[in-house]
Amino acid sequence: MTTLDAPEGLASPVGAARIAELTRLVRSTTGTSRTARSPITGEGFAEIPQSDPDDVEEAFRIARRTQTSWAQTSLRERKRALLRLHDLLLERQDELMDIVQLETGKSRFDAFGEVLHLALTARYYGRRLHRQLRPSHPSGVFPGLTSIELRRVPKGVVGIISPWNYPLTVALCDGLPALAAGNTVVHKPDAQTPLSALAAVELLREAGFPADAWQVVLGDGPVVGGAIVQRADYICFTGSTATGRLVAQGAAERLVGCSLELGGKNAMIVLPGADLGKAAAGALAACFSTAGQLCVSVERLYVPAEAYDAFSDELLARVRTMSLGVGFDWDPDMGSLVSQQQLDAVSRHVDDAVAHGATVLAGGVPRPDLGPWFYEPTVLEDVPPTAQLYAGETFGPVVSLYPYRDVDEAVELANAGEYGLNASVWGPVREAKAVAARIKAGTVNINEGYAGTFASVDAPMGGMRQSGLGRRQGDEGIWRYTESQSVAVQRLLPITGPASMARERYAGLVTTSLKILRRTPRA
Ligand code: NAD
Numbered sequence: 001m002t003t004l005d006a007p008e009g010l011a012s013p014v015g016a017a018r019i020a021e022l023t024r025l026v027r028s029t030t031g032t033s034r035t036a037r038s039p040i041t042g043e044g045f046a047e048i049p050q051s052d053p054d055d056v057e058e059a060f061r062i063a064r065r066t067q068t069s070w071a072q073t074s075l076r077e078r079k080r081a082l083l084r085l086h087d088l089l090l091e092r093q094d095e096l097m098d099i100v101q102l103e104t105g106k107s108r109f110d111a112f113g114e115v116l117h118l119a120l121t122a123r124y125y126g127r128r129l130h131r132q133l134r135p136s137h138p139s140g141v142f143p144g145l146t147s148i149e150l151r152r153v154p155k156g157v158v159g160i161i162s163p164w165n166y167p168l169t170v171a172l173c174d175g176l177p178a179l180a181a182g183n184t185v186v187h188k189p190d191a192q193t194p195l196s197a198l199a200a201v202e203l204l205r206e207a208g209f210p211a212d213a214w215q216v217v218l219g220d221g222p223v224v225g226g227a228i229v230q231r232a233d234y235i236c237f238t239g240s241t242a243t244g245r246l247v248a249q250g251a252a253e254r255l256v257g258c259s260l261e262l263g264g265k266n267a268m269i270v271l272p273g274a275d276l277g278k279a280a281a282g283a284l285a286a287c288f289s290t291a292g293q294l295c296v297s298v299e300r301l302y303v304p305a306e307a308y309d310a311f312s313d314e315l316l317a318r319v320r321t322m323s324l325g326v327g328f329d330w331d332p333d334m335g336s337l338v339s340q341q342q343l344d345a346v347s348r349h350v351d352d353a354v355a356h357g358a359t360v361l362a363g364g365v366p367r368p369d370l371g372p373w374f375y376e377p378t379v380l381e382d383v384p385p386t387a388q389l390y391a392g393e394t395f396g397p398v399v400s401l402y403p404y405r406d407v408d409e410a411v412e413l414a415n416a417g418e419y420g421l422n423a424s425v426w427g428p429v430r431e432a433k434a435v436a437a438r439i440k441a442g443t444v445n446i447n448e449g450y451a452g453t454f455a456s457v458d459a460p461m462g463g464m465r466q467s468g469l470g471r472r473q474g475d476e477g478i479w480r481y482t483e484s485q486s487v488a489v490q491r492l493l494p495i496t497g498p499a500s501m502a503r504e505r506y507a508g509l510v511t512t513s514l515k516i517l518r519r520t521p522r523a
Contacts (some may be wrong), residue, residue, distance in 0.1 A: 007077055007323045010037070013098045013328055019046045022173060022198040026216050034191060039105025039336040040326045042372035047104060048194050050215035051160045056186065056227035058067040063184040064156045065243040066212040071154050071182035075130050077208070078180050082126030082142035085176075085207035089119040094131045098198055098328055100168050103193040105326055105371060111291045114168040117455060118200070121173040124457040124477060129180045132478050137377075140488065142513070152482035154182035157256070159232025161225045161247070163291040165395075166336055167193030172200045173457075174236045174259075177478035179209060186215045186232065188225050192338060194218050222246075232256065234481060238295075241419075241466050245457055248469070256505045259470030261464055263393045264421030265352030267300040267414035268449065269435060271312060271407065271427025278447070279426040280314035281400070286424055286449020288322070288334050288377045296443065296450035298421035299394055301405070302410045305403040312361065312381070319362045319377050322328050336371040343373040346396030352388040353380055353400075363397070391417040404462065407431075420464030424449050440464050442471070 028049035035044040051059075089096070096109040104111075107365075124130075133152045140146030158178040162171045167189060175185045189197035196215075201214050202313040217224055221243065229235055229250035235258040237247045244260040251258040268286060270279045286298040303311045325332035337343050343366060348363050364377030375397060383390050383400040390400070406409040414423055427430040436444040442462045443453035453459055460471035470480055497506035 004196060009018055010232065012102055014095070014102055016046070019195065022195055022202065023049055025078075025198045026194070026218050027055045028218065029055055029058075030063075032353035036192075036195070037104070037339075038102050039338055039371060040102065041375050042340075045102070046195070048191075048218060050062070050219045051224055052183060052219065052255075053223065053227040056217050056224060056231065058155055058187045059217050060231045062212045063186050063215050066210055067116065067154070067182070067184040068158055070179075070184055070210055070213055073182075078182075079126045079129060081204075081208035082122045082129070082176065082180060085203060085209075086119050086122040086126065088203045089122065090208055092203065096168060096196070097312055100193075100196045101328055103167060103196055104164065104290075104338050105373065106290045106293075107332045107335040108328065108330045109333075110335065111168075113289070113451075114166055114196075116353055117166075117457075118169040120455060121169070121176055121473070125177050125180045125471075126460075129478070131479040132475055133181060133267055133482070138486070140503055145491055145493055147491070149489070151485045151487065152181065152479065153485045155481055155483060156183060156233035157231070158183045158185050158481055159228035159235045160187040161183055161221075161235070161237045161239065162187070162189050162197070164190035164192040165295070168200055170238050171197035173206075174238070174261075174472050175214065178234075178236070178481045179204075179213060181478055181481045183481050184215075185212045186217065188217050188219070188221075188228055191218065191220075193413075196259055196269060214337050227503060228251070230254070234258065234414045236262070236472075236480075237423065243363060244468065246333055257480065259462070259472070260468045261295065262466065262468040263311065263395070264295055264423070264441075264467050265297050265300065265391060265393050265420045266296060266419075266422045266424070266441070267424065268298040268424035268451070269404075269407075269410045269414055270301070270303045270307065271410075271425065272304045272307070273431070274307075274427035276307060276311045276314050280311060280318055282424070282426060282447065282449050284318050284322070285451070287399040288319075288397045289449075291334055291337050291375070291377075292399075293338060293395050294450070298422075298424055298449055298455060299389070299399055300414070301399055301401050302404050302413055303401060305405060308401070308403040312379075313377070315378060315401075316362055319379060324367065324370055324374070324375055324376070325376070325495070334377055335374075336399065337373045337375050342396065343375060346375050346394060346398060349389040349392070349394045350378060350380070353389050356384050356387040358387060361401070368435060376386055393419070393468050401523050411435060415440050418466040421462075421467035422450050422453070442467065443495070450487050 033047040036046045072318045090246040100111040238261040241262040244262045322333040361379040363376030367374040378398040432446040460476045462471035
């Protein structure tokens with residue numbers, strides 16, 4: 001592996017004055033703060049104000065007041081704000097990437113992926129919201145007599161709770177359709193990565209969304225996140241399956257809706273006939289983007305037994321030439337893990353697998369010479385089912401290789417376990433599509449790792465089984481924030497028939513009408 005020089009000290013391109021400007025956007029009256037530490041050096045670089053349940057209460061009060069007027073704005077005005085946001089994201093990308101890298105330690109190219117995804121989302125909902133939100137006209141019971149208008153009514157104030165791994169785009173991409181549909185938002189970003197979210201929220205205001213439409217609170221997950229769950233009209237949660245279950249319980253208690261984007265143990269299947277070099281290059285991006293701290297990244301690789309050695313050689317040759325490092329330039333292929341906690345979790349998983357008999361083909365060690373929480377891209381084989389990482393999500397730069405006998409066995413192995421977020425299949429498209437139809441995952445990428453579905457924001461994305469409930473992106477991504485309201489207009493005759501007509505006669509008339517309608521193909 002090529003290791004790039006570690007920076008001596010933290011020469012942060014984001015100055016103290018700028019950080020102070022951003023933290024003023026947090027709703028906080030507690031007078032308490034938390035030290036933000038950068039994975040680039042492990043040093044503290046800012047004090048971030050923290051919120052408590054009273055701040056959450058105030059955030060909801062303001063968001064509710066703002067929602068009433070925001071819901072009255074025209075779709076054209078919302079479209080303008082979304083498209084302006086798209087332009088601002090691209091114009092300000094350098095600072096946004098600096099902030100994301102400062103907080104997460106990910107490579108610049110991975111940080112660029114966040115800007116890109118968010119810009120795509122803003123453009124998509126900007127262009128589509130008219131079609132998605134304008135009233136539609138389903139059939140009335142008797143053509144000509146009953147007409148229906150189906151309206152999409154905003155839910156109110158949406159609570160968003162987001163994690164640290166994609167702190168820019170996952171902070172905002174779910175909230176943009178919520179705003180577009182006429183809701184306002186109270187948001188708790190993860191404690192590790194508040195500035196990325198705040199920088200994006202600042203852009204929302206500049207783009208033309210009302211200043212109070214997006215409230216940010218920060219603090220302890222169960223306390224501040226819990227206070228959001230107790231107040232929101234709808235909750236959008238992204239994070240671990242364990243926390244997602246708690247959020248779902250809170251939502252069930254209050255009978256409000258929620259969408260949950262949770263964990264995964266995503267499989268990639270290399271089919272017989274696949275180009276092994278292309279598949280190995282694809283695996284590199286699928287396994288090690290954002291150092292594997294990506295909900296849709298691949299942690300299990302299934303390869304035909306007869307191609308196992310050749311594929312393994314292709315993969316290892318590429319892993320060995322990856323450039324590793326932290327810093328604000330574009331050179332490193334892979335950056336750091338986000339925190340000591342994450343480094344401990346990844347090390348524990350790999351050490352446990354080795355203790356159970358797994359073989360390390362590449363990596364398997366931390367790299368404190370590069371950064372305090374750096375871990376090498378790691379490839380394992382012979383991982384037994386008793387190892388924790390066999391079925392449990394590692395959420396780090398670790399992938400296990402497994403040979404399979406035939407495609408049926410590959411599908412069975414890929415579908416094993418409790419998750420169902422993403423899968424990747426490499427090989428001839430016709431065969432790969434047939435395999436995709438048998439995979440229990442919300443997204444399947446053919447001849448790609450995850451980016452095909454992730455970046456195609458017109459396509460819904462989310463998990464089956466323990467990987468979540470509901471979908472982000474596409475029509476489903478915006479309709480989840482609306483209640484459908486059916487308005488029926490009755491003309492000429494009441495549905496129960498004219499008052500002057502005997503019931504039996506009317507029943508006969510309705511029966512005849514139903515028989516005619518049954519024969520009318522479009523009724
Ligand atoms: P986490 O569940 O610990 O935390 C996520 C968020 O929930 C944080 O903001 C946290 O402060 C908050 N939180 C914690 N406890 C809470 C509670 N009791 N009530 C309300 N909020 C609470 O997850 P994490 O470890 O920070 O993130 C990594 C996990 O997120 C991984 O499992 C990963 O797969 C998943 N993830 C999924 C997606 C997706 O789209 N499916 C995207 C990114 C991350």
